[in-house]
Amino acid sequence: MASDRPRLLFVTDLAYRAAGRRYCDEDIFLTSRLREHFDLALCHPLDAAALLESPGFDAAVVRNSGPVLHHRAAYDEFRERAAERGTPVCTQLTGKADQAGKQYLVDLTSQGFPVIPTVDRFEDVGRLPDAAEYVVKPKLGADSIGLEFVPRERLRALAHDEGPGSGVLVQPRIDFRYEVSFYYVDHAFQYALYAPRPDRRWQLERYEPTPADLDFARRFIDWNDIDHGIQRVDACRAPDGGLLLVELEDLNPYLSLDLLDDATRDSFVASLTASLHRLLGGTGQPGGSGGPSSQLPGASVSVPR
Numbered sequence: 001m002a003s004d005r006p007r008l009l010f011v012t013d014l015a016y017r018a019a020g021r022r023y024c025d026e027d028i029f030l031t032s033r034l035r036e037h038f039d040l041a042l043c044h045p046l047d048a049a050a051l052l053e054s055p056g057f058d059a060a061v062v063r064n065s066g067p068v069l070h071h072r073a074a075y076d077e078f079r080e081r082a083a084e085r086g087t088p089v090c091t092q093l094t095g096k097a098d099q100a101g102k103q104y105l106v107d108l109t110s111q112g113f114p115v116i117p118t119v120d121r122f123e124d125v126g127r128l129p130d131a132a133e134y135v136v137k138p139k140l141g142a143d144s145i146g147l148e149f150v151p152r153e154r155l156r157a158l159a160h161d162e163g164p165g166s167g168v169l170v171q172p173r174i175d176f177r178y179e180v181s182f183y184y185v186d187h188a189f190q191y192a193l194y195a196p197r198p199d200r201r202w203q204l205e206r207y208e209p210t211p212a213d214l215d216f217a218r219r220f221i222d223w224n225d226i227d228h229g230i231q232r233v234d235a236c237r238a239p240d241g242g243l244l245l246v247e248l249e250d251l252n253p254y255l256s257l258d259l260l261d262d263a264t265r266d267s268f269v270a271s272l273t274a275s276l277h278r279l280l281g282g283t284g285q286p287g288g289s290g291g292p293s294s295q296l297p298g299a300s301v302s303v304p305r
Contacts, residue, residue, distance in 0.1 A: 005038055006277075011043055012044075013065050023064035059276065059280055063252055088279050090279060134155060136149075178196050179201060229250070234247045
């Protein structure tokens with residue numbers, strides 16, 4: 001007998017290995033919970049475009065699918081197929097941040113946003129603060145692939161080797177106090193985690209954000225203007241005490257769900273479930289209005305604000 005529940009194509013690479021993270025465990029847990037509300041099929045990112053042609057999938061969810069640079073052509077085809085068929089995708093494919101590469105860091109720098117100062121032309125390095133070392137990384141990089149720390153004098157040699165506009169970014173290497181991440185579903189804040197030790201990025205602990213911290217993170221969520229999906233705002237605490245954006249992950253952010261207490265994890269799953277129902281035209285207010293106003297049948301959660 002056919003099910004009348006919505007059908008989701010859940011895109012993930014369960015075999016992808018990332019330092020300090022267990023992608024497969026997170027998506028196994030998440031799909032086990034989403035199956036309570038949806039009919040769901042998992043697929044590898046290389047198969048996603050072809051499977052979108054299969055009848056019956058109401059939406060696609062892109063989760064821990066690994067860096068897109070490993071399957072760029074397949075990802076572009078997936079986006080094209082989704083647009084052609086009008087298939088809703090979570091996270092929404094209009095993101096202006098990591099979905100489109102790292103150019104946004106240059107743009108936000110020029111617009112005066114609180115980000116790590118970033119340029120993409122070596123002749124503009126003089127606009128950056130003086131630093132003992134600089135970070136050079138590709139615009140389409142991920143997971144620190146291609147990242148280098150270089151002294152200022154070597155930047156001139158890199159400029160000769162790479163040429164201006166060659167697809168790399170330059171930033172000062174900042175002696176930050178710690179990194180902190182803020183996690184959102186649609187426009188609703190869910191939780192925050194931080195790495196007390198800068199040299200151990202994925203040894204995370206729960207972080208209680210201040211109102212100023214949330215104002216900082218919300219500024220980037222508002223700038224990105226995504227109505228539905230998951231975003232992670234990564235920031236560092238600079239020596240002067242302020243926060244600076246490291247990156248805005250709006251493609252497939254790892255969520256560190258295993259580090260949350262049961263209540264927060266349940267709340268996140270309920271928020272994501274409600275978001276997917278809204279995406280599919282179910283009950284609830286639009287995703288961009290600040291989060292769910294009603295709960296799913298049988299749910300009893302308190303979404304952290």
